[in-house]
Amino acid sequence: MIDQPSKPAADAAQHADAMRRFNQSVLPHLDAAHNLARWLTGHASDAQDVTQEALLRAFRFIDGFHGSDARAWLLTIVRHAAYSWLERHRPQQLAAVPETALDAAEQSGAIEPAPSPENILSDQHAHALLLELMNELPLPFREVLVLRELEELSYREIAAVTDLPIGTVMSRLARARLQLRAAWTRRGLEETSHGL
Amino acid sequence: MDCKTLASLLDVYVDGETDLTQTLLIEQHLADCVACKARKQALADWRAMIRKAAYFPAPAGLRERLEAALQGSIEHVQIEIAAPIHKTVPLLPSMPRVARRHRHFGQRWMAGFASVAALLLFALNLNWYLRQPNAETRLATELVAAHVRSQLAAHLTDVVSSDQHTVKPWFNGRIDIAPPAIDLAAQGYALIGGRLDYIAGHGTAALVYRHHEHVLNVFVLPAGAVPADAKPEASSLQGFHLLRWAQSGLVLWVISDASESTLQGFAEAFKQTAP
Numbered sequence: 296m297i298d299q300p301s302k303p304a305a306d307a308a309q310h311a312d313a314m315r316r317f318n319q320s321v322l323p324h325l326d327a328a329h330n331l332a333r334w335l336t337g338h339a340s341d342a343q344d345v346t347q348e349a350l351l352r353a354f355r356f357i358d359g360f361h362g363s364d365a366r367a368w369l370l371t372i373v374r375h376a377a378y379s380w381l382e383r384h385r386p387q388q389l390a391a392v393p394e395t396a397l398d399a400a401e402q403s404g405a406i407e408p409a410p411s412p413e414n415i416l417s418d419q420h421a422h423a424l425l426l427e428l429m430n431e432l433p434l435p436f437r438e439v440l441v442l443r444e445l446e447e448l449s450y451r452e453i454a455a456v457t458d459l460p461i462g463t464v465m466s467r468l469a470r471a472r473l474q475l476r477a478a479w480t481r482r483g484l485e486e487t488s489h490g491l
Numbered sequence: 492m493d494c495k496t497l498a499s500l501l502d503v504y505v506d507g508e509t510d511l512t513q514t515l516l517i518e519q520h521l522a523d524c525v526a527c528k529a530r531k532q533a534l535a536d537w538r539a540m541i542r543k544a545a546y547f548p549a550p551a552g553l554r555e556r557l558e559a560a561l562q563g564s565i566e567h568v569q570i571e572i573a574a575p576i577h578k579t580v581p582l583l584p585s586m587p588r589v590a591r592r593h594r595h596f597g598q599r600w601m602a603g604f605a606s607v608a609a610l611l612l613f614a615l616n617l618n619w620y621l622r623q624p625n626a627e628t629r630l631a632t633e634l635v636a637a638h639v640r641s642q643l644a645a646h647l648t649d650v651v652s653s654d655q656h657t658v659k660p661w662f663n664g665r666i667d668i669a670p671p672a673i674d675l676a677a678q679g680y681a682l683i684g685g686r687l688d689y690i691a692g693h694g695t696a697a698l699v700y701r702h703h704e705h706v707l708n709v710f711v712l713p714a715g716a717v718p719a720d721a722k723p724e725a726s727s728l729q730g731f732h733l734l735r736w737a738q739s740g741l742v743l744w745v746i747s748d749a750s751e752s753t754l755q756g757f758a759e760a761f762k763q764t765a766p
Contacts, residue, residue, distance in 0.1 A: 309692065314561065325557070329549035343553050350557055356687055359666040359694030368664075375649055422544035429545055443506065444541050450508050458661070465503075472502060476537075 313357050320365040321353050327366055327446055328373045334441040335377035337430055341384075349376040367448065371456045374438070381434075388434050424486070428478045436471035439464055492516040497527050505534055628728075630691055635728050637688050638708045638746045641697065647706065648684030648699055658685045662696050668741060670696035670711040671765040678760040680707065700757070705749035707757060712742045725751060734758050738765060 328349055333342035349372045353360075360368055381388050429437060442453045453468075454461045497520050503509050504517050521528050641647050650661040658672035665687055674682040680700045688697040690710055700707040714737060725734045733746045734754040743761070745754050 306692075317561070325554060326548040329553065330547045333547040334545075339547075342547070343550070346549065346553060347557055347560070351560065354561060355689055356665070356694045358692075359687070361667070362664055421540065425541065425544045429541075441545075444538060445546050450506070469502065 313354065317354050317357050320360075321350070321357065321369055324366045324369050325350070328369055330445055331370055331373050331438075331441060332377050334429070334437060334445075335374065335434070336380060337388075341380065345376050345380050346373065348380075349373040352376065364452070366446075367452045367456055370442070370446070370448075374456060420486070424482060425479070428475055428482065431478070432471055432474060436467055436474065439467045440471040440475070443468055492520045494520075494524065494527055497521075497524075498530060501527075501531060501534055505531070505538070631726055631728050631733055633690050634708075634710055634733060634744055634746050635731050637690060637697070637710070638731060641686065641688070641699070641708055642706060647686065649686045651684040653682050653684075655682060658682065658698070661685060662687075666694045666696055668696060668711055668713055670698055671739075671741075671761075672698050673761065673764050675700065675757070675760045675764060678756070678764075680757050680760060702747075702749055702753060702757070705747050705753070707745055707747040707749065707754070709761075710744045710746070712744070714740050714742055725754070727751070736762065738762060 325346070329342060329346045332345040332349065333339065336342050336345055349369070353369055353372050356372075362368055378389070429440070432440065438457065439453055442448045442456060443450075448456065450461055450464050450468075453459075453464045457464065459467075497517055500509060500513060500517060504514065509517065521531060650658055652658050652661075653674055653676065655672045655674050659670065662668075662670055662672075662685065670685065672682065672685060676682070680702050683699050683701050686697045686699060688695045688710065690712065693712070696711040698709040698711065700709065724736065725732070727733065731746055731748055732751050732754050733744055734751075734757075735742060735744050736758055737743070743758075745757055745761075747754060
């Protein structure tokens, strides 16, 4: 703690140790970090900047990480970096969404999962449409959906990463899925009726 | 369990988040209901498609760039305020600045260059450290640097909140110490948030307060960070005032460009209010 003149040598050793820990526990989650950054910022090049910033911050604070779940820890840092970035560049994305319970109509609408896409549209077309519709979801819904469907985090982990109560995670997730499926059904019908 | 109830639980079931009782009932029902089984299959297909269509793994270039940046990262920050004879002092990996965007780190010679630079910095650094009067001043220098950096880099806070019940838990699991985040708005020092920082080789909590136009950074360090009898408790460096006190196993430093009496007032208010 108290520096000696030999501090640079100690620094170098500490640096090497941090590097090793970082390579073992954090770097393997680079794909997850990038995927989340991509969905939160909505742009490929911004996602790279945010990911790099987040990974460098993770490296800086690796000493402070003693948990077992490096992925959730890293995704939390990514989310903070992405939100700071959004504040600077796209503050309108950060508008709050009303938190309400699902009403009965929504509940009953949730019952039928979306039709199997391959029956309606070509794969490529279906994938493009899906990306578009996911991008249109409000940020609070999009982030829980991405953390669950793409990163396959548990509800508890999502609550930790987003700093939300678990009940809020569940209701946002339900709403995100509902909106996405409703939009998918609507747009899918439109596109097929236009003979695409 | 009927089909309607099952349908309302299907998402949660496929997420693996239903409780044991629900899971048993659902699986019993699925075993002999063709319609529900088809629903579950449709849901699984839908999710598989999302995963296939919407996942963006890191591009190869990003991985290389990052590894190069880390390899060469006995990095340095410009500390005009504290470094003698205008020198760059390696302290911590710095954030990539906007100006450094789109630069390609990917070339091998960059890494080579960086290690030569690191060696040079080493020598300078050694010289610099040897010239430092004592650990205390060195720590003060770092604190000043961190305080200045926090206001330069548009990175004053990681968690923005005047609510102590938001700020304090935010640090949980991020660092070892639980910083006493208290709002002192009534005494004229409004809590505006908190931040992770890096002091004396450790991740540190910084609490940020505002007093009129002045930003006060409060750095929370474990008690071992300074010798208990180290003097002086109040000091000034490069036009900033610093004040140190110990409480409940922690050493707190407050630093600001506000006056010394302002800091004294803050410290008094903090000591009286903190648990």
